[in-house]
Amino acid sequence: MSAVTPATDVRVTTFVLNGSETTVTVRPRTLLSDALRHDAGVHGTHVGCEQGACGACTVIVDDVARRSCLTLTPQVDGRIVETIESVAGPDGLDPIQQAIHDTHGMQCGFCTPGIVMSLVAARRAGVGQVTAIDEVLDGHLCRCTGYINLRAAIEVAWSGLEVSA
Amino acid sequence: MKPPPFAYADPETVTEVCDLLVDWGDDAALLAGGQSLVPLLNLRLARPGLVIDLGRVSGLDSITHVGGSAGSGELGRGERESGRGEGTAHVVRSGAGVGVTSLAAAHPASGVVEAIHWIGHPQIRARTTVGGTIAHADSAAELPAVLVALDGSVTLRSSTDERMVAARDWFDGPFSTTRQPTELVVAVDLPVPDGPSWWGEVARRRGDFALVGMFVSRGSDGWRVALSGVGPISVRASGCEAALDGGDLDAACVALDADLDPPEDLHAGSAHRRSIARQLLRQAVAELTPAVAA
Numbered sequence: 001m002s003a004v005t006p007a008t009d010v011r012v013t014t015f016v017l018n019g020s021e022t023t024v025t026v027r028p029r030t031l032l033s034d035a036l037r038h039d040a041g042v043h044g045t046h047v048g049c050e051q052g053a054c055g056a057c058t059v060i061v062d063d064v065a066r067r068s069c070l071t072l073t074p075q076v077d078g079r080i081v082e083t084i085e086s087v088a089g090p091d092g093l094d095p096i097q098q099a100i101h102d103t104h105g106m107q108c109g110f111c112t113p114g115i116v117m118s119l120v121a122a123r124r125a126g127v128g129q130v131t132a133i134d135e136v137l138d139g140h141l142c143r144c145t146g147y148i149n150l151r152a153a154i155e156v157a158w159s160g161l162e163v164s165a
Numbered sequence: 166m167k168p169p170p171f172a173y174a175d176p177e178t179v180t181e182v183c184d185l186l187v188d189w190g191d192d193a194a195l196l197a198g199g200q201s202l203v204p205l206l207n208l209r210l211a212r213p214g215l216v217i218d219l220g221r222v223s224g225l226d227s228i229t230h231v232g233g234s235a236g237s238g239e240l241g242r243g244e245r246e247s248g249r250g251e252g253t254a255h256v257v258r259s260g261a262g263v264g265v266t267s268l269a270a271a272h273p274a275s276g277v278v279e280a281i282h283w284i285g286h287p288q289i290r291a292r293t294t295v296g297g298t299i300a301h302a303d304s305a306a307e308l309p310a311v312l313v314a315l316d317g318s319v320t321l322r323s324s325t326d327e328r329m330v331a332a333r334d335w336f337d338g339p340f341s342t343t344r345q346p347t348e349l350v351v352a353v354d355l356p357v358p359d360g361p362s363w364w365g366e367v368a369r370r371r372g373d374f375a376l377v378g379m380f381v382s383r384g385s386d387g388w389r390v391a392l393s394g395v396g397p398i399s400v401r402a403s404g405c406e407a408a409l410d411g412g413d414l415d416a417a418c419v420a421l422d423a424d425l426d427p428p429e430d431l432h433a434g435s436a437h438r439r440s441i442a443r444q445l446l447r448q449a450v451a452e453l454t455p456a457v458a459a
Contacts, residue, residue, distance in 0.1 A: 003174065004172050004173070004174045004185070004215065005172060005173045005174070006172050007170035007171050007172045007173075007214075008170065011173065027170065028171060028172065028173030028216065029167065029168040029169065029170050029171055029173075029206075031167065031168070031203075031207075034167070050166060050167075050207045051204040051207055051208060052200060052203070052204055052289060055286070055288065058288055064291050064292075065287070065288045065291065066288055066291060066292050067200075067288060067289070067292075069203075069207070070199050070200055070203040070204065070207075070289075070292070071199065071203070072168075072173070072196070072199070072203065072216070072218070074173055074175060074218065075175075075196075075199070075218060075220055077175075118287075118288060122287075134371075135286070135287050135371070135372075136287055136288075138286050138287075138370065138371055138372050139285075139286030139287055139288040139289065139372060
């Protein structure tokens with residue numbers, strides 16, 4: 001019989017967060033989005049709808065973009081989690097971030113961390129520009145840009161990339 | 166919102182899952198990809214005592230091509246490995262934990278592949294499992310309609326038994342199946358149609374829930390038509406199929422109307438959904454019978 005963690009008990013969850021081993025001790029019902037913000041101390045992941053529709057909370061787990069609000073914290077035990085804090089390097093912004101900056105692909109910035117994480121995962125998977133615009137961006141709500149400048153940002157960020165489709 | 170409190174377990178074997186189900190029964194919720202269950206938890210529409218995370222259960226992630234007819238008997242009979250598109254595989258059997266994108270890469274039928282491409286947004290689809298979407302039984306979802314159209318089947322295991330349920334006996338009502346509280350979905354069989362197949366869907370945005378989704382195939386045993394989004398469960402349009410088999414598209418549209426009882430909601434009225442369904446049917450028939458279309 002596998003161990004059941006009672007609802008009122010905490011559970012130790014250890015994962016690699018942005019390259020560093022991280023342990024949070026939270027109740028099973030704690031969403032990954034909340035564990036990241038409240039327990040792991042990284043606040044860049046934004047919490048919007050908490051039902052998977054808006055995409056603001058998107059993070060990368062084991063190289064795949066997913067909603068941290070639809071992930072229970074114990075589910076990432078032993079896994080590799082990346083948030084927006086990991087994207088910029090010592091030399092400055094990631095090309096995706098730079099493109100969003102250059103094309104003014106954001107206004108209030110609430111949706112931006114999730115969009116960046118989706119695009120980073122898409123680029124890593126070799127997703128092509130058309131798919132990145134039509135499908136990956138479809139998974140995010142942005143109420144400021146009308147997506148026009150975000151599409152432009154993807155075109156800039158994707159120019160020169162070798163992609164599959 | 167945040168989920169209500171629940172106990173949590175992440176067992177590593179099907180046996181452990183079944184043992185937990187014996188103890189907790191319908192107070193347990195099974196967490197597969199979580200793209201439907203976790204929103205329900207967050208909205209507090211679901212308040213399980215225990216969440217059983219299936220993410221670490223081994224043995225639920227294989228895809229096999231199975232010869233012979235589905236539902237013919239015990240698991241493994243007539244089973245043999247075969248390559249995609251060789252014509253010897255009649256059924257694609259997915260472990261319940263298989264991601265739908267993996268199924269899309271393995272299933273030869275273009276209608277199945279296209280249906281999967283309409284599941285959610287990429288960030289959701291990447292987490293969606295075959296067993297999860299079939300067990301969740303959302304009538305607006307894609308794979309349940311495909312299962313019904315192709316007369317697929319669902320394999321269940323409990324601590325004492327294993328059984329296979331045909332698609333027509335699986336869906337029981339809105340978000341409801343004939344799964345017993347002590348049973349776990351371990352595999353889903355999707356037959357390969359022996360002719361062309363097609364999926365079409367109309368949604369407000371791609372990735373949103375379907376206003377209407379439709380699977381159509383044309384094989385040696387005739388036309389198959391099933392829809393999502395038009396009733397409490399996925400609908401097999403048998404009257405429509407019979408009319409198509411008779412070669413009368415106009416009659417098929419009339420019959421389709423009689424086969425459906427679409428809901429009225431914020432997103433579309435009943436008449437609108439009927440109209441979309443007829444349009445999808447005409448499009449499907451045109452694409453699956455190029456000679457007639459020309």
